[in-house]
Amino acid sequence: MRTTESFEITEEYLDNLRYAIANKNEVIANELIDDLHPADIAEIYEDLDINEAKYLFLLLSNEKAGYVLSELDDNDRDRFLAVLSNEEIATRFLEHMDTDDAADIVADLPKDRKKDILALISDLEQADDIADLLTYDEDTAGGLMAKELITIYNKLTAKECIAEIKRQSEEVDEIYYIYVVDANERLVGTLPLKRLLISNDDTPIDEICDKEIISVTTDVESEEVASIMEKYNLVALPVVDADGRLTGRITIDDVVDVIREDAESDYQKASGLTNDALPSDSVWRLTGARLPWLLIGMAGGIMGARVIGLFEEELQQFASLAFFIPIVGAMGGNAGVQSSAIVVQALASNSLGKIGILASLAKEFMVGSLNAVVISGVLFTYNLFFSPNFALTLTVSSALLIVILVASIMGTLIPMVLDKLDIDPALATGPFITTTNDILGLFVYFTLGHMFFTHF
Amino acid sequence: MRTTESFEITEEYLDNLRYAIANKNEVIANELIDDLHPADIAEIYEDLDINEAKYLFLLLSNEKAGYVLSELDDNDRDRFLAVLSNEEIATRFLEHMDTDDAADIVADLPKDRKKDILALISDLEQADDIADLLTYDEDTAGGLMAKELITIYNKLTAKECIAEIKRQSEEVDEIYYIYVVDANERLVGTLPLKRLLISNDDTPIDEICDKEIISVTTDVESEEVASIMEKYNLVALPVVDADGRLTGRITIDDVVDVIREDAESDYQKASGLTNDALPSDSVWRLTGARLPWLLIGMAGGIMGARVIGLFEEELQQFASLAFFIPIVGAMGGNAGVQSSAIVVQALASNSLGKIGILASLAKEFMVGSLNAVVISGVLFTYNLFFSPNFALTLTVSSALLIVILVASIMGTLIPMVLDKLDIDPALATGPFITTTNDILGLFVYFTLGHMFFTHF
Numbered sequence: 079m080r081t082t083e084s085f086e087i088t089e090e091y092l093d094n095l096r097y098a099i100a101n102k103n104e105v106i107a108n109e110l111i112d113d114l115h116p117a118d119i120a121e122i123y124e125d126l127d128i129n130e131a132k133y134l135f136l137l138l139s140n141e142k143a144g145y146v147l148s149e150l151d152d153n154d155r156d157r158f159l160a161v162l163s164n165e166e167i168a169t170r171f172l173e174h175m176d177t178d179d180a181a182d183i184v185a186d187l188p189k190d191r192k193k194d195i196l197a198l199i200s201d202l203e204q205a206d207d208i209a210d211l212l213t214y215d216e217d218t219a220g221g222l223m224a225k226e227l228i229t230i231y232n233k234l235t236a237k238e239c240i241a242e243i244k245r246q247s248e249e250v251d252e253i254y255y256i257y258v259v260d261a262n263e264r265l266v267g268t269l270p271l272k273r274l275l276i277s278n279d280d281t282p283i284d285e286i287c288d289k290e291i292i293s294v295t296t297d298v299e300s301e302e303v304a305s306i307m308e309k310y311n312l313v314a315l316p317v318v319d320a321d322g323r324l325t326g327r328i329t330i331d332d333v334v335d336v337i338r339e340d341a342e343s344d345y346q347k348a349s350g351l352t353n354d355a356l357p358s359d360s361v362w363r364l365t366g367a368r369l370p371w372l373l374i375g376m377a378g379g380i381m382g383a384r385v386i387g388l389f390e391e392e393l394q395q396f397a398s399l400a401f402f403i404p405i406v407g408a409m410g411g412n413a414g415v416q417s418s419a420i421v422v423q424a425l426a427s428n429s430l431g432k433i434g435i436l437a438s439l440a441k442e443f444m445v446g447s448l449n450a451v452v453i454s455g456v457l458f459t460y461n462l463f464f465s466p467n468f469a470l471t472l473t474v475s476s477a478l479l480i481v482i483l484v485a486s487i488m489g490t491l492i493p494m495v496l497d498k499l500d501i502d503p504a505l506a507t508g509p510f511i512t513t514t515n516d517i518l519g520l521f522v523y524f525t526l527g528h529m530f531f532t533h534f
Numbered sequence: 535m536r537t538t539e540s541f542e543i544t545e546e547y548l549d550n551l552r553y554a555i556a557n558k559n560e561v562i563a564n565e566l567i568d569d570l571h572p573a574d575i576a577e578i579y580e581d582l583d584i585n586e587a588k589y590l591f592l593l594l595s596n597e598k599a600g601y602v603l604s605e606l607d608d609n610d611r612d613r614f615l616a617v618l619s620n621e622e623i624a625t626r627f628l629e630h631m632d633t634d635d636a637a638d639i640v641a642d643l644p645k646d647r648k649k650d651i652l653a654l655i656s657d658l659e660q661a662d663d664i665a666d667l668l669t670y671d672e673d674t675a676g677g678l679m680a681k682e683l684i685t686i687y688n689k690l691t692a693k694e695c696i697a698e699i700k701r702q703s704e705e706v707d708e709i710y711y712i713y714v715v716d717a718n719e720r721l722v723g724t725l726p727l728k729r730l731l732i733s734n735d736d737t738p739i740d741e742i743c744d745k746e747i748i749s750v751t752t753d754v755e756s757e758e759v760a761s762i763m764e765k766y767n768l769v770a771l772p773v774v775d776a777d778g779r780l781t782g783r784i785t786i787d788d789v790v791d792v793i794r795e796d797a798e799s800d801y802q803k804a805s806g807l808t809n810d811a812l813p814s815d816s817v818w819r820l821t822g823a824r825l826p827w828l829l830i831g832m833a834g835g836i837m838g839a840r841v842i843g844l845f846e847e848e849l850q851q852f853a854s855l856a857f858f859i860p861i862v863g864a865m866g867g868n869a870g871v872q873s874s875a876i877v878v879q880a881l882a883s884n885s886l887g888k889i890g891i892l893a894s895l896a897k898e899f900m901v902g903s904l905n906a907v908v909i910s911g912v913l914f915t916y917n918l919f920f921s922p923n924f925a926l927t928l929t930v931s932s933a934l935l936i937v938i939l940v941a942s943i944m945g946t947l948i949p950m951v952l953d954k955l956d957i958d959p960a961l962a963t964g965p966f967i968t969t970t971n972d973i974l975g976l977f978v979y980f981t982l983g984h985m986f987f988t989h990f
Contacts, residue, residue: 244732441813
């Protein structure tokens with residue numbers, strides 16, 4: 079029994095495993111990995127070179143090998159599939175995997191391999207199911223669903239239902255619900271296993287199944303699927319076609335990935351990354367994810383330089399005006415990012431409620447004002463003691479007061495407006511808001527500087 | 535049958551509901567909410583005022599009311615519990631709720647109400663369970679678990695087991711696994727319902743249950759719980775005490791919240807928020823979440839001003855040096871945030887792999903160099919045409935080259951070092967990295983400016 083949470087890969091374990099592989103000692107290699115969960119074996123694979131990994135992979139039972147394959151991260155999997163033959167992929171892995179995992183793997187393969195590999199799968203039903211799943215966009219319910227499910231005709235009794243489950247259950251590992259359909263294959267109910275278990279033998283299924291079904295059609299976006307399963311606390315969600323016929327089911331483990339990726343994607347956008355980037359990605363991919371926003375930031379910087387250029391004369395007279403250029407930009411950026419992050423997250427998790435744009439802005443006006451008064455007050459006090467120039471003290475503090483307040487309000491308003499326009503509000507955060515506030519802040523700062531320095 | 539994904543609250547629906555409540559028309563009000571899922575009712579509550587909500591709440595069946603209560607967001611729930619009597623909370627809600635949800639609600643109540651309310655629960659076992667759950671830290675497995683589970687003695691047969699499930703199952707809504715214990719209440723196996731269903735009546739449970747149990751002890755942190763359930767694709771995870779005795783189970787729906795909150799928390803830190811903030815929070819809480827980082831940013835800004843102050847002479851001679859102050863700070867900040875976000879996310883999702891610090895830095899050196907060369911090359915070309923001053927052109931481009939490269943490497947290094955020191959790496963991103971890079975960038979920029987302007 080394993081009471082600890084997860085298996086730890088030790089250096090000693092790895093050395094033993096490598097030694098067994100180097101000596102082609104199948105018995106010891108098998109012993110070392112036999113008891114492990116596929117997810118643990120996938121972790122070990124990251125530490126092996128590609129030939130060691132391949133040797134180990136071909137020792138596993140077909141079913142286990144398929145699980146390990148689906149647990150590998152994208153980079154490792156690509157690297158690994160590249161050294162396997164089409165036949166090995168088809169007969170050793172795809173045939174024994176859940177259809178959704180198998181479809182994910184085929185989808186990532188080069189086009190010319192896809193067809194060949196599908197043709198090599200000898201279980202025709204499995205091949206058909208995979209080919210069917212490949213027709214759906216991967217970011218929809220169709221792309222998330224698996225074909226493995228237990229379907230029961232609604233005219234059966236509990237006893238007949240259990241017999242039918244015994245017949246069908248070989249291909250389905252985890253059953254949470256039985257799906258009840260009518261003569262036209264239309265989904266008419268769901269039945270928790272527990273209820274079936276505690277029913278009398280001759281109870282008609284139709285009487286004990288839940289008729290209030292929550293289901294989605296194949297074209298529903300995966301983010302929507304995630305939010306439905308999260309809202310209603312579902313572990314499995316049936317997927318139907320346009321006519322209400324049952325076509326698949328989505329399980330919570332696949333949706334957990336969607337939820338994590340969603341939340342991460344907002345963070346990435348806020349950090350100025352154009353796509354999902356991993357430290358293990360290639361240099362080119364990593365650069366491609368980062369350069370676009372850097373270029374936009376640079377364009378913003380050039381505009382900032384032009385704004386300052388308008389005030390060259392003032393700068394020649396009062397060089398100290400330059401001292402506080404960074405603080406004005408930075409504080410506008412920080413305040414804007416903060417307020418937009420709050421709105422973006424609330425929009426993402428549907429927790430904005432019905433507050434409405436006007437009420438949100440009114441509140442943000444108060445929060446922004448409070449922050450602005452504190453920051454510019456503290457800086458005013460500091461400058462009273464340490465700055466030689468009262469005009470500069472006035473300029474900086476009044477500029478900060480305006481910039482922080484305006485940046486906070488813009489940070490709240492822009493994501494809300496983008497959301498109404500069906501543009502991803504997360505795009506408004508990060509480099510975009512920082513750059514805009516930079517330019518705006520500079521303009522306010524120098525205009526005020528011009529005023530105060532000529533009057534004091 | 536509801537084939538669409540979720541219930542939509544229309545204005546018309548709300549008007550009807552408000553009208554029924556205003557006229558105290560129980561029949562119509564009941565009709566309007568009767569078929570709805572508790573999660574949908576919780577959403578409707580956000581649109582009602584507190585007295586309307588209370589009226590509706592007391593119409594619901596006890597069990598349904600408990601579900602709705604657990605689906606409300608924290609602010610709405612607090613507002614709502616404040617207008618209910620201790621007795622109403624105890625007998626109408628807590629008694630009929632899952633123990634984990636009930637414990638969450640009691641945990642948030644003011645101290646003096648907690649004891650009174652627990653004493654008012656007439657189901658003593660339920661009161662005991664809730665009180666027991668309250669002893670665990672809410673960020674641990676103990677704080678996440680519920681007491682509702684089906685426990686079967688390992689010496690029973692499949693048939694006896696089903697009879698026992700019928701007896702126990704009233705208090706457990708969703709059963710995914712049966713937990714098998716020995717005579718000392720120690721967890722010795724798990725049994726998927728499906729396997730029980732397809733077994734023969736006289737099969738001993740001990741023979742068909744899984745002995746490879748993945749479980750956690752009550753003190754395991756909730757983030758660790760989430761990563762175990764995610765890694766092994768579990769819908770339920772048993773929790774044991776230090777002696778291996780079964781004490782509860784954690785279900786995936788509670789863990790989904792942990793996963794979302796984790797991912798969001800990194801985003802919040804990167805955005806300079808000190809705590810989880812919602813648009814519906816009070817002005818004070820929102821200000822408190824934001825002011826600390828703004829003050830740190832301000833302190834950084836003052837240091838920046840001091841750095842520029844060191845070069846006042848150069849600025850008096852060459853005012854145009856000020857033009858590019860913002861771009862140097864901004865680009866350093868952007869590049870640093872990008873590289874640190876990649877590392878922080880990889881650390882959070884355990885996808886950093888075994889790459890190692892040195893290899894990561896070597897790669898980051900290449901990515902950073904590429905970005906730096908492109909950005910400073912583009913800006914150099916721009917300035918060749920539009921800037922009147924070659925020394926300035928040289929200064930800006932060479933400063934950017936250094937700043938982007940250094941910021942990228944620091945952005946990779948700092949989170950990794952913090953992680954090794956067991957400090958949350960997400961703290962390194964956002965305002966901290968932006969501010970540091972600002973100061974560093976200014977120093978590089980002006981030092982180079984001093985060099986180039988005196989030599990060209």
